[in-house]
Each structure stands twice: as structure tokens, then as C-alpha cells.
Amino acid sequence: MQTAYYLVLVPMVYAAFAVFVLGTVWRLVQTARRPAHPTTLQIFPKKEPAWLYAVGDTFLMPSIFRHSPVLWFFLAVFHVAVLLLIIGHLELFGDWPIFQLVPHEVFLGRGFVGLVAAVSVLYLFFRRFHAPVRDLSVPEDYYLLILLFLTIIFGSQMDWARRWYDYDVMGVSAYRAYLWSLVMLKPFVPDEILYSGHAFMLVLHVFFANLFLMVFPFTKMMHTFLALPMNLLRRG
């Protein structure tokens, strides 16, 4: 069993990051090298500065707010939660004074960030069971949400165990040791991770996250990087 854990926690993590980084860069470069569209694609009236409006369109999603406020709410909650979770993971590598402007114990939000992320993913998932979104959805849309949900729920579970149920075998110091060993290319999984009763939770979290990273460059997840250039086209 420990061998399987090790495979997920070490070689698969390296593979996932390689696929994610190289795949994303390759796809973005490949797309950027294509010829530009010969004409403007903007919608009028033009507002200046166009780039600022494009940034606003990308990060505030005003058109969704206007036409589908409930969806906007859950999307906003979801994306902000994911951002906070990413910050939380960065803090697993070390102390970042900038993130500690709001003093907190890693992760931010006392476990509730993961909870609202999971709930909003469920909303995004179940809304696809209703027309008209049902008619638009393809399996990809469900697969990615399921993958995200599994990643979030197993990841958050570890936070919840520590925060809400006083579980203290696996803690931030163990994660730091593990993650830094990966960064330094001297992979090592501390015993409290490999042999803890909750280890399978971590392993499942990492496993689903690995899968997610590996499909990322080849799916609609690329909207993460393409949303801004597309909005720039529309704003002119």
C-alpha cells in the first residue's frame, strides 16, 4: 500500500506538473503563433481605456451578473475560494509576509473556504441537470466538475480534521517537509504522512489534483489563460 501511496505522492506529482506546465506553455505558444484575425472583432460602442474594461470583464464577469445573478454569485464564490486555496497551498511551502497581512493559521478561512468551494462546485454541477444548460453540456463539463469536487473535498477534509476535530498527526510542518523535498528534487515522504490513518485522504487529494493538472491544458480549463485575451478582442 505504501508503494502505491509513494507512486501518487512522488512520481505522479512530478508527471502532473510536467504535463501541466509544458502542456499549457506549448498550447499557449502554439495558439499565439497563429495569425491574428485580419479585422477588428470588437463590439461597439468602444469604451476607453479598453484594456481596463477587458480586465473588468474578465475578473468581475459583469455580463453574467446582469443576465444570471445566481450563477454569478456561485461563480464568484467559487473562483475567489479557489484563489484562497491556491494561496493556502503556497503557504505550505513557507511563510509569506504578504499573505499574513491578515494574520491566520494556514489555511485561510478556518476550513470554510474549502466548504464554500465544494458547495459552489455542487451548484455548478447540479445546474447542468436542468434545461437549457443540460442541452448544452457535454461529458467534459461533468467530468471536470466531479474531478474538482473530489480534489476539493479530500483536500478540505484534512483541513477540517485539524481545525474542527483536533486531529494533529499530519500537520503543516509535515507537508512543508514533503513539498520542499519535491522542490529540491530529493523526494521524501515523512512517516506521519505515509503511515497516518488519514494518509489515504491526502493521497486521494493529490491523486485527483494530479489528474486535474494533467487534463488542464487539453480542456476548456484553458479559459483560465484565454479569458483575458478574448475580452481584449471584444473590447477592441
Add this chain to the structure above:
Amino acid sequence: MDQQMREDLLKLFQTKLNRAMVYYLETCTRCGVCTTACHVYQSMPQARYIAAYRAEIVRRIYKKHFKGQGKLWPSYGEAKELTEAALQELYDAAYSCTGCRRCMVYCPFGIDTQMLMSIAKLLLVGAHAEPEILTLLADTSIEKGRSLEFFKEGFLQGVKNLEQKVVEKWKLEAEGKTVIPVDVEGAELLYVALAGAHSIIPAAAVFNAAGENWTLSFFEAVNFGAFVGDPTRTKLILDRIVNEALRLKVKEVCICECGTAYRVMKQLSGTQPFKVSSVTEVHARYLREGRIRVSKKAFEGQVVTYHDPCQIARNGGVLEEPRFILQHLTDDFREMAPDPRYNYCCGGGGGLVALGEDTLDFRMKSAKVKAEQVQKTGATVLATACENCHTQLSDLNRHYGLGLNVQFLTSMVADALVVS
């Protein structure tokens, strides 16, 4: 469909894959925000009329033939092989879309459905499955550019007949002046009209009243190549006018009330020594500069509303000028939509009006929401600045018994001219 045909069509597909197109093909998250954007869906709520659904019909073929995903795991994104059945789906998607780009305003990423439909239209042209009449009309236009001498005499005679009407109606002085000048080298402005007196007579009256040094193009503005989605034909039709403008050394090319012609000329003609304007912009300029005067008497007691032609307004940027003109024509102007980006398409764009009776039933049903939008304004006069829109709105007027007076903005300006 045999293998060779499929390969040829996929080569055509490949030519469309520029950076923007790949963005549009890769990014849709199928969030469904565009659902209510389309006037067709609003009038007939069926999933196939949702912008994202139309786009997905093209996208499925892209996934199958241009992405590893579609080869390794086709069911993941419902990738679909290009077949005869797929062509039929492409036809239904592309020719129920008017290319108005209202959905682009809704989409959080700004996906351009008209661009995605241009892939469908090009594949249909490649498979000889497009509406033939559009290709025929495009070829006629191209032929006219090639053998102008053959058409010239008839055209000049036709113009002579129109001149008399301009003089009669507007009592413009005609002594020693040509009322409708043609082929004038060194003219300031080349006016590109449509084949039809209604597109030439009022415009001529206004140009002459403004003392413009203008000349009428031999060619009609409309670009059937753009309707049928054939880039080669679009370019050939456009080039006739560009070459004429260069030959006559004009400083400005003024496109008549035709949305497609205006957008193609404005955005596709590249950097040229002349500027491109719509006749609406030119008329607004004349009013602003005091070169023409109009009176509000012609439309006294009328309630006027204005339909923004999609290719001129949302997609072309001519928004203020028609409103400025209408301020001079009426005291009772009412907007259709609080934000002109949200104005509904008339339902006749993308070649649907050019297909005439064949699409009439669909056009009437799919534009129900437009008829309602017009009706809500309480207007008695419905002005617009596009031939297609005018035809479609007149059809809607009849079909839904709206009792409106559908007018071209140029005609309204001409009718209200104060000739001193």
C-alpha cells in the same frame, strides 16, 4: 461523404483557424449565459437556437479532427466526425443565425458566434451545399467587376432616368450640373449604392443639396460573398469598389444603407488612401456643418423609433450619428433598447433576407421578439439604415400587423430637406 471530400473540407476548416478562432473554439465553458441572447431562441425557445449550441456543432468537428482529445477519447467532448449529417447540422445552425453578435455581448469571454458560423458556411460552400442563390448572386457581382464595359451603357442610361426624378422632387437646380455624376475622377466622395432607385435618388438629393463633389459607383454595395461566407468571393466583390475608388482618386468611400457592405468595406478593405463612411455618418456630418438643413414638418405628429442595424451599430460603431440626425427630424424619438448593444436583430441578417420567400416563415417566427420590441416603443415611424433590415422590418410590419411606416433614414433626411 468520401475521404477525399472530407480532407478537402478539413483543409478549408484549417484556413479558418487563426488565433481568435482557436480562442473561440477552445474556451466555451457552456455556462449557458448566452441562452437568452438570441432573438431566435427568445421567439422559439429551443436548445438548437442557443448560441453555445450552434457553436458546439462546429466545435465538435474541430475536436474530432483537430484535437488529440477527439481522437483519444471522442465521447469526452462529444467529438463528431464530419459527415453528410454533420453538414446538415451545420447548415441548420449557420442559416438560422443572422450573425448579429448579440450573444457576444452576453458571453463572459466574448465568443463571436458569427465567426464560428463562418466555418460552417465555408464548409457548406466547399461541399456545394450552401444556398445556391447566394453564390449565384455573388458570382454575378464578381462578373460585373470583370466586364464592366458590358454593363456600363445600361447603367448610365438607368442613371439618366433617375436624374429627372431627383430634379422634380427636390426642385434642385440642374443647369449645367450633373445630378447623378458617374465616373468622376478626382471627386471627393464615391457613393456606393444598391441596385434600386430608392438607394440612389434620396442620396443624390442630399449630396446635391450639400454641394458635395461626389460620384456614383458603377457597383452595388451588397456583398453576397459575405452572406454565403466565402472569403474569396467576399474579397473579389470588395476589390471592385476599392479599385474604383483608387482609380477615381476619391478621398472618401460612402457606403449606402447596407450593413454588410459597410462592415466589410470599413473593416476588410485594409489601409487605403480613402476613408470609409456610412451614408448615415455623412448625413450627420452635413447637418453638423450646416451644409444641409432639414425641417421637422415632414414627420410632425409622428412617433419615431430607430432600429440599429447590427453590422452598422453593434459591429460597426455607428451609433450616435443616426440619433443626431433623428433629433433634427422629430421631437418625439423613442429608443428601442436602453443600451443599443442590446438591440435585437431584425431577424433578416446573414443572408436570410436575400433568400427571400424560402426563409420568410422562419424569419417571421424567429423575429417575434423584435416585433414586440418595436411595438413597445409606441412608434408610428420605424426608421433604419440597412436594406436587409428594412425588408425584414417591412415583412414583420405586414405579418404582425404593426401598422408602422417603415422608412430608410436617408429617405427621411431627403424628404425633410429644406432646399433654399
